[in-house]
Amino acid sequence: MSTQQTELKGTVKERAQLALNNDFLRQAVKFTTERLRSGKLKAAEEHGNWEEWRERGRQIRLHTIAHLDYYLGEFANNARENGVHVHFADTAQDAISIALQIAKAKEAKSAVKSKSMVTEEIHLNQALQSIDCEAIETDLGEYIIQLANETPSHIIIPAIHKNRYQIAELLSEDAGEQLPPETSVLAGYVRKKLREKFLQADIGVTGCNFAIAESGSIVLFENEGNARMVSTVPKTQITFMGMERIIPSWADLEVMATLLPRSATGQKLTVYMSGITGPKREEDGDGPEEMHIIILDNGRSLQLGDPEFQELLNCIRCGACLNACPVYRHIGGHAYGGTYSGPIGAVLTPALKKNVAEWDDIANASSLCGACYEACPVKIPLHDMLVSLRRRKVEAGHDHPLERVGMKGFGTVMSNVKVYHRALKLGKLGQKVVVRDGGIRAKIGPLKGWNSHRVAPSISKQLFREQYGELRSELDQQAKAADPAVAARMREWLTGRDGGASHE
Amino acid sequence: MSNARKDWLQQLDEASKQKQEQFLNGIAAKLQRPRMTQKPQRPLQGAPEFWEQFELGEVEKLEMFQRNFEAAGGYVLRAATLADASNIIVDKAVELKAMHVLRQDEQLLEQLGLEQAMPQVKVRSWNDDALEDWKARAAEADIGVVLADYAVAYTGSLALLSSKTKGRSVSLLPTLLFALVPRSSVVTRLGEVLKPLDELKRLPAGIHFVSGPSRSADIENDLTIGVHGPGIVYTIIIDEL
Numbered sequence: 001m002s003t004q005q006t007e008l009k010g011t012v013k014e015r016a017q018l019a020l021n022n023d024f025l026r027q028a029v030k031f032t033t034e035r036l037r038s039g040k041l042k043a044a045e046e047h048g049n050w051e052e053w054r055e056r057g058r059q060i061r062l063h064t065i066a067h068l069d070y071y072l073g074e075f076a077n078n079a080r081e082n083g084v085h086v087h088f089a090d091t092a093q094d095a096i097s098i099a100l101q102i103a104k105a106k107e108a109k110s111a112v113k114s115k116s117m118v119t120e121e122i123h124l125n126q127a128l129q130s131i132d133c134e135a136i137e138t139d140l141g142e143y144i145i146q147l148a149n150e151t152p153s154h155i156i157i158p159a160i161h162k163n164r165y166q167i168a169e170l171l172s173e174d175a176g177e178q179l180p181p182e183t184s185v186l187a188g189y190v191r192k193k194l195r196e197k198f199l200q201a202d203i204g205v206t207g208c209n210f211a212i213a214e215s216g217s218i219v220l221f222e223n224e225g226n227a228r229m230v231s232t233v234p235k236t237q238i239t240f241m242g243m244e245r246i247i248p249s250w251a252d253l254e255v256m257a258t259l260l261p262r263s264a265t266g267q268k269l270t271v272y273m274s275g276i277t278g279p280k281r282e283e284d285g286d287g288p289e290e291m292h293i294i295i296l297d298n299g300r301s302l303q304l305g306d307p308e309f310q311e312l313l314n315c316i317r318c319g320a321c322l323n324a325c326p327v328y329r330h331i332g333g334h335a336y337g338g339t340y341s342g343p344i345g346a347v348l349t350p351a352l353k354k355n356v357a358e359w360d361d362i363a364n365a366s367s368l369c370g371a372c373y374e375a376c377p378v379k380i381p382l383h384d385m386l387v388s389l390r391r392r393k394v395e396a397g398h399d400h401p402l403e404r405v406g407m408k409g410f411g412t413v414m415s416n417v418k419v420y421h422r423a424l425k426l427g428k429l430g431q432k433v434v435v436r437d438g439g440i441r442a443k444i445g446p447l448k449g450w451n452s453h454r455v456a457p458s459i460s461k462q463l464f465r466e467q468y469g470e471l472r473s474e475l476d477q478q479a480k481a482a483d484p485a486v487a488a489r490m491r492e493w494l495t496g497r498d499g500g501a502s503h504e
Numbered sequence: 505m506s507n508a509r510k511d512w513l514q515q516l517d518e519a520s521k522q523k524q525e526q527f528l529n530g531i532a533a534k535l536q537r538p539r540m541t542q543k544p545q546r547p548l549q550g551a552p553e554f555w556e557q558f559e560l561g562e563v564e565k566l567e568m569f570q571r572n573f574e575a576a577g578g579y580v581l582r583a584a585t586l587a588d589a590s591n592i593i594v595d596k597a598v599e600l601k602a603m604h605v606l607r608q609d610e611q612l613l614e615q616l617g618l619e620q621a622m623p624q625v626k627v628r629s630w631n632d633d634a635l636e637d638w639k640a641r642a643a644e645a646d647i648g649v650v651l652a653d654y655a656v657a658y659t660g661s662l663a664l665l666s667s668k669t670k671g672r673s674v675s676l677l678p679t680l681l682f683a684l685v686p687r688s689s690v691v692t693r694l695g696e697v698l699k700p701l702d703e704l705k706r707l708p709a710g711i712h713f714v715s716g717p718s719r720s721a722d723i724e725n726d727l728t729i730g731v732h733g734p735g736i737v738y739t740i741i742i743d744e745l
């Protein structure tokens with residue numbers, strides 16, 4: 001199997017030096033972008049019967065999670081049949097230790113990565129670096145951030161806080177020559193550079209949007225094509241998946257493929273949807289020779305059998321709840337502090353840790369309205385969960401006096417129909433913006449992670465901020481009526497976030 | 505692969521199988537019931553019933569595919585015959601001054617006669633030389649030419665199934681992609697391609713759906729195409745096939 005590889009012409013390094021026809025690329029880029037910008041783009045038609053699709057999506061997820069032991073076992077056995085090495089990891093440390101064993105056995109010098117929330121959750125990059133294996137993010141924005149030595153978890157779009165001049169500077173330094181601050185030239189440089197990285201890399205690391213139990217396949221959704229690169233070019237592929245990513249069959253994938261891109265970006269389908277079933281076949285000319293899938297628990301199983309939280313595992317990581325949430329839109333993803341942000345993050349982060357004491361006040365604000373539930377393609381009752389979390393925290397005695405009044409203020413909001421509906425309307429407005437605008441401009445592939453979302457164009461942002469201002473003062477008054485200390489605390493909390501946020 | 509490595513992998517696999525039992529038993533325990541070893545009954549599966557009935561007519565199907573594919577930034581052309589398709593590809597290659605063209609090793613694509621029609625361009629056929637580094641050749645190619653297995657109207661997607669002669673790289677690495685689709689392979693719903701996969705005994709290693717050019721908006725939210733995958737994607741629907 002591997003003899004063919006060792007006799008290839010030239011060394012890996014030589015082979016990676018590509019004779020790219022750059023003029024061709026430049027022309028090509030002009031060709032398509034001009035056409036897209038000229039406004040010929042038609043808005044995505046309304047997809048009918050959304051409620052029925054949503055309900056079907058929910059049913060599929062409920063059924064799979066309720067029988068997770070069966071389906072996960074099926075998946076693992078079928079993946080092995082396909083020649084995959086499957087691994088189970090209880091904790092982040094277990095997953096890291098398996099990944100490092102593989103990297104060491106391969107004497108890996110570099111790993112190319114496509115966006116994966118699970119690898120962010122377990123801090124894979126740092127671990128690989130500790131054994132001198134370079135971890136290269138290959139998503140354009142992530143690559144830029146990595147060059148800048150910054151972490152994507154603090155930003156909405158990975159590199160949106162950098163203008164093209166700063167990006168040109170970073171990339172020029174990387175290139176060792178001056179590059180002009182033109183998007184197409186910069187992207188062209190990254191294309192060539194990362195191609196060489198793809199061809200040199202020993203390992204490709206991917207996440208997993210869905211895993212199909214009956215065939216042992218993994219499915220990836222993306223727009224750039226880097227996940228395809230990562231899963232096609234390097235000799236060894238390691239895929240990380242949360243243990244709840246399972247769906248039973250390809251027939252079920254049609255439902256997920258209908259729900260996920262529309263909810264995430266408003267696209268009918270992401271540019272690429274790839275189903276990968278094992279390493280390359282003996283006779284194939286490309287694809288990884290060795291494939292590993294690491295299945296991670298890391299606190300997910302704590303939700304199983306918990307009537308209030310089991311549905312958290314139904315989440316398909318689309319980010320719609322973030323976009324719909326007035327609070328997220330106001331404070332931005334970085335304020336949540338965890339790998340996962342927005343309403344889902346507000347519930348998932350403490351749930352994975354089984355540590356209600358660490359639960360942040362942010363959930364207070366996130367749970368104003370239930371817009372997250374309305375937006376969720378698999379109907380997860382996030383707002384109910386936030387209330388339950390809060391209650392559990394109080395029950396466990398982790399509250400302190402100020403927070404208890406906070407709870408009272410929070411209850412007031414929830415019970416005030418007028419305020420509630422105002423908040424709900426705001427959330428819906430946000431949702432519409434996403435769908436309308438998401439077609440082409442929004443940069444929110446599912447592989448982007450949900451804390452890197454940014455969809456609000458300036459007009460709606462303006463509108464949102466006006467309305468949010470009104471809502472906020474109304475909330476303040478409500479809270480004031482309950483207790484002046486709460487009002488002060490809320491104001492402080494909100495201004496604290498407000499001032500430091502980079503969402504403007 | 506060395507024996508030591510094989511042993512090591514085998515050990516990993518053995519450990520994993522044991523771990524799997526513990527892992528799955530843990531899940532069953534959390535779900536407060538015994539391990540489930542029989543396939544569970546499912547009242548609902550796949551897309552909603554109303555959707556399964558949805559079927560477009562021949563003309564509408566082609567129109568919808570075109571509309572969706574173009575909305576995503578791709579191009580759709582019609583060719584009556586394979587020879588017409590060949591002319592389209594050659595004209596484009598000349599216009600854009602292509603130097604390398606890579607096509608899949610499919611009989612139909614051979615019949616295009618690209619090698620003969622463009623002697624000045626290096627036209628290669630995927631995987632026909634075991635010693636060649638095909639991934640690198642694909643990475644250099646200006647134009648890739650593939651035969652798509654299906655086109656899906658409702659989502660505006662091409663479906664590409666990998667095999668020995670159908671490399672995944674050919675549709676991914678070149679700057680411009682031509683995908684040929686027999687008119688008879690255009691379907692209405694994604695499910696028409698997905699559901700039959702449940703019946704296959706062994707799936708191809710790569711099943712790729714492609715819905716337009718590779719895109720990114722990571723630099724100042726300015727849309728750019730072709731950061732990793734092809735920046736121009738043409739679908740040619742061939743009437744006679």
Ligand code: SF4
Nearest residue numbers: 315316318319321376
């Ligand atoms: S919880 Fe949020 S991210 Fe998860 S599926 Fe629902 S809307 Fe999408």
